[in-house]
Amino acid sequence: MTSRGTRSREGKARDGRPPTLEEVAVRAGVGRGTVSRVINGSPRVSERTRAAVEAAVAELGYVPNRAARALAANRADAIALVVPEPEARFFAEPYFSDIVGGIGDALADSGMQLLLTFAGGARERRRLAQYLAAHRADGALLVSVRADDPLPELLTGIGIPTVISGPRSAAEPLPSVDSDNAEGARTAVSHLLARGRRTIATITGRLEVYGAACRLDGYRRALAEAGHAPDPGLIAVADFSEEGGRRAMAGLLARRPDLDAVFAASDVMAAGARQALRAAGRRTPDDVALIGFDDSAVARHMDPPLTSVRQPIEEMGRAMAELVLAVVAGESGPRHLVLPTELVVRESS
Missing domain, CATH: 3.40.50.2300 (Response regulator)
Known part of the structure; x- marks a missing residue:
């Protein structure tokens, strides 16, 4: 005896419905999208998977939807x-x-x-x-x-x-x-605190960029965890550019000449900050420790080489x-x- 949902060799259930793409996927043991790729001739499936899908299509008598096939034919690849x-x-x-x-x-x-x-x-x-x-x-x-x-x-x-x-x-x-921007920034500032730095500034990116705001949150969180109240005078907003980092660092030194560390929200801004520190006669890291974000080639080629938060960009x-x-x-x-x-x-x- 055949149950209500059982398919015949002609591809019809006892209720008269044609088999669906989802049922082909279940029969083949793959995802719906994989079935779609096989039906549309995509090269992004293995031969073993292709064979399993084709067998399920044949067994269930599945007929691809014409509109879906037309859409696939019009793809730009x-x-x-x-x-x-x-x-x-x-x-x-x-x-x-x-x-x-x-x-x-x-x-x-x-x-x-x-x-x-x-x-x-x-x-x-x-x-x-x-x-x-x-x-x-x-x-x-x-x-x-x-x-x-x-x-x-x-x-x-x-x-x-x-x-x-x-x-x-x-x-x-x-x-x-x-990437986990907030945790990356928190880890960087915690490292500076562990090295004995106490007046830690930050150069942020544009705060309308969510990732930049998250990095600022991480900076504040690390200070709070160490019992330090964030000082607005130690926060400078820039634009992720080298020149922006240089200007921000110059402003920070003018406001807080006692700062002993800087967390820059990008390596490029850290490179600009390094220029301003050198122009002001501040040694890195002796006078001011410096950390960037991205771990790009910029970090490795700076003098001295830059500590940086590596995000897996690729x-x-x-x-x-x-x-x-x-x-x-x-x-x-x-x-x-x-x-x-x-x-x-x-x-x-």
Whole structure:
């Protein structure tokens, strides 16, 4: 006797319903997105998995939905990397090259191309929207996005699956990948305290950037854990640039000449801070210890070499690409990934 949900060789259940993609996935022992990739001829599956799915399709008599097949046929086989920053900053900062490297690694075996585009102004955003609305890309990756940037809503409004690097807030609705900014900063400042530093300043990035605000929170948390009340005079806001770090450091020295340590929220700003310290006759680390964030090539090549919080930037890029590929394929999974950081101690602290 056959139960209500049992499928016949003709692909019909006793209730007359055709088999579904989900039932094929259960029969094959894979995810729904994997079945979709096999049916649409994607190279991103192993031969063993392909054979299992094809066997389940044949056994259940599954017939792919025509609309879904048409959508697959219209795919661009491309992912857009959208950067709302000036091109000069993109090519000057190691963060961007590292994250592109990770994205490229993840896309290498997917058959997807990577399209790089800059969208820092209203005209560029309009052109990008027109381009993507014409189905020139299957998904988008956003990096360096400010809290008030309209780009995420623009992309989701035209139906482009989008993943963001660094959420805009704790309530970010888009899938996102980030490093543990607050814990990285807390670890850096705790290291300075353990080395006997007591008047510790920080140079933050733009605080409308959620990651920069989290790093400031970590700085404050480390001080509070050690019984120190944060001093507003020891906090300088900059813009993640070398010149911004130099100006911020000069201002800190003018306000608090007694400071004995600085945590800069990026290696690039730490390099600018080092220039200001040297110009003021302060030795690093003898007079002022210095720590950065990113553990980029800048940190390793400074004099003295810079202690820095390592965030796994390439791994973040890979995770972003894998996440957007999963969203494009209709797969479910974690929507918000936070990767751990590590303090790399060098001579500057």
